[in-house]
Amino acid sequence: MDLQLAGGLGRVRQRDDLAKPMGEGWTVTDFETHVRDEYTTFGWIIERMLEEAGFVVETVERSSPVTTAYVCRKKCSS
Structure with a gap:
């Protein structure tokens, strides 16, 4: 995933702020996979x-x- 296309550093921070530890919700890896492989756009x-x-x-x-x-x-x- 090209982070610049995803909105730059501010958006990366947003993704990191929303991410949860493993087993508690969506992890950073889950967000990245969702956008990259499932072609869903937030x-x-x-x-x-x-x-x-x-x-x-x-x-x-x-x-x-x-x-x-x-x-x-x-x-x-x-």
């Missing part, structure tokens, strides 16, 4: 990608733990 990755692509996220609707809808607007060039 919301914070998608949101950063949208921002980097020049969009402003207007609304986020999470209809289930695995389904999220984003309404975005393209930033105006000045």
Whole structure:
């Protein structure tokens, strides 16, 4: 996993803050495997990608733990 594509150091810290010890929840390795091998993208990755692509996220609707809808607007060039 390219950590820069995943949002840089701030996002790595977020992943590390959320990770749990083995047997208590998702470990750092679990998070890395989930993104790398299962092709699932966490919301914070998608949101950063949208921002980097020049969009402003207007609304986020999470209809289930695995389904999220984003309404975005393209930033105006000045």
